Amino acid sequence: MAGIETIAVLGGGAWGTALALSAARAGRSVTLWARDPALVAEIRSRQTNRAYLPGVTFDEPLTATCDIADAANADAILLVTPAQTTRAVLTPLAGLLRPGTPVVLCSKGIEKGTGNLLTDTLAEVLPQAHPSVLSGPSFAADVARGLPTAVTVAARDGAMADALAQALASASFRPYASSDLIGTQVGGALKNVLAIACGAVAGRKLGASAQAALTARGFAELTRLGLAMGARPETLTGLSGLGDLVLSCSSTQSRNFSFGHKLGEGRTAEDLLNSGEKLAEGVFSAEIAVELGERHGVDLPVCKVVSDVIAARLTIDEALNRLMSRPLRREAGA
Numbered sequence: 414m415a416g417i418e419t420i421a422v423l424g425g426g427a428w429g430t431a432l433a434l435s436a437a438r439a440g441r442s443v444t445l446w447a448r449d450p451a452l453v454a455e456i457r458s459r460q461t462n463r464a465y466l467p468g469v470t471f472d473e474p475l476t477a478t479c480d481i482a483d484a485a486n487a488d489a490i491l492l493v494t495p496a497q498t499t500r501a502v503l504t505p506l507a508g509l510l511r512p513g514t515p516v517v518l519c520s521k522g523i524e525k526g527t528g529n530l531l532t533d534t535l536a537e538v539l540p541q542a543h544p545s546v547l548s549g550p551s552f553a554a555d556v557a558r559g560l561p562t563a564v565t566v567a568a569r570d571g572a573m574a575d576a577l578a579q580a581l582a583s584a585s586f587r588p589y590a591s592s593d594l595i596g597t598q599v600g601g602a603l604k605n606v607l608a609i610a611c612g613a614v615a616g617r618k619l620g621a622s623a624q625a626a627l628t629a630r631g632f633a634e635l636t637r638l639g640l641a642m643g644a645r646p647e648t649l650t651g652l653s654g655l656g657d658l659v660l661s662c663s664s665t666q667s668r669n670f671s672f673g674h675k676l677g678e679g680r681t682a683e684d685l686l687n688s689g690e691k692l693a694e695g696v697f698s699a700e701i702a703v704e705l706g707e708r709h710g711v712d713l714p715v716c717k718v719v720s721d722v723i724a725a726r727l728t729i730d731e732a733l734n735r736l737m738s739r740p741l742r743r744e745a746g747a
């Protein structure tokens with residue numbers, strides 16, 4: 414397999430910019446596509462992205478463009494826009510992308526309306542692409558600053574996953590290759606929903622014990638759904654599953670945790686969404702995760718209460734009562 418030298422990153426937000434910087438540090442030639450001309454101008458003139466990565470000056474030069482056609486000929490494309498925009502962002506590449514080009518989905522979510530994992534959407538829009546996923550415990554601000562990070566990089570074909578891991582690896586960024594596309598995506602999507610629940614527990618001051626219990630029971634949910642959908646167990650206990658769940662369920666740096674924290678303090682989801690709160694993917698994935706659970710015959714009680722709280726069908730206290738009054742059961746067979 415030919416080496417991956419040129420990389421296009423689609424998305425000029427926090428994670429897209431951080432991954433572009435990280436790939437440049439790994440020695441790749443990187444083009445960052447963003448829809449906002451003002452941001453492209455800022456990157457070209459100042460090598461900063463002050464709105465999404467305040468305080469970070471790029472240590473490696475990035476080329477920026479507003480024309481998505483400039484991305485089509487790269488050896489690999491990283492898609493890093495909010496999960497619900499995946500279809501819209503990929504569509505213009507339909508007639509441009511060379512067959513076999515790896516498209517690495519770096520967003521974490523499930524498509525509303527279809528219940529698709531993002532690789533399913535990719536297959537519908539760009540069937541000629543080689544489907545790939547990057548996921549794991551990694552805050553954009555940490556990666557942008559070159560702090561040590563490890564992630565999972567999965568591709569349909571193990572050799573492609575190895576090539577992508579090789580291309581993205583640097584002294585501070587360590588990808589582990591995998592061929593489990595399903596497991597890698599289920600972990601990333603569900604941890605966002607579960608982080609909202611843990612944030613709400615913290616915001617409601619229910620205690621560290623409750624937060625740990627919810628993280629563990631959340632992991633049981635993530636595992637049940639992942640296995641029912643065909644994930645491999647070792648992926649779910651790896652970086653993109655347990656690793657990312659632990660990070661997001663324990664840190665106020667997580668936007669999903671922070672969103673939940675504010676719900677726990679009494680704000681409503683509607684109010685938060687209307688007041689320009691930062692992107693919290695779990696808000697959009699919660700309901701569709703519950704639907705996926707139903708489709709696969711899997712019970713997801715924590716995701717269900719998160720979905721109900723977001724839709725204002727339940728208060729935080731009612732959610733707690735619902736979880737605590739469920740019939741007692743054996744832990745392993747739950």
Ligand SMILES: NC(=O)C1=CN([C@@H]2O[C@H](COP(=O)(O)OP(=O)(O)OC[C@H]3O[C@@H](n4cnc5c(N)ncnc54)[C@H](O)[C@@H]3O)[C@@H](O)[C@H]2O)C=CC1
Pocket residue numbers: 424425426427428429447448449465493494495496498501502519520521522551552553554691692694
């Ligand atoms: N920020 C982080 O630490 C991490 C984020 N992620 C995932 O990466 C994805 C993106 O997150 P962030 O970059 O953090 O979000 P962000 O809110 O910082 O940036 C999103 C970017 O997407 C752009 N965008 C929105 N709609 C668009 C559209 N229709 N077409 C083109 N561009 C559009 C926005 O203008 C913005 O530049 C999410 O799925 C998130 O879960 C994954 C790992 C870490």
Ligand SMILES: O=C(CO)COP(=O)(O)O
Pocket residue numbers: 521549550551552553605608657660661666667668669670692693694
């Ligand atoms: O996915 C992330 C860390 O791995 C980022 O989490 P948030 O989107 O909750 O900030």
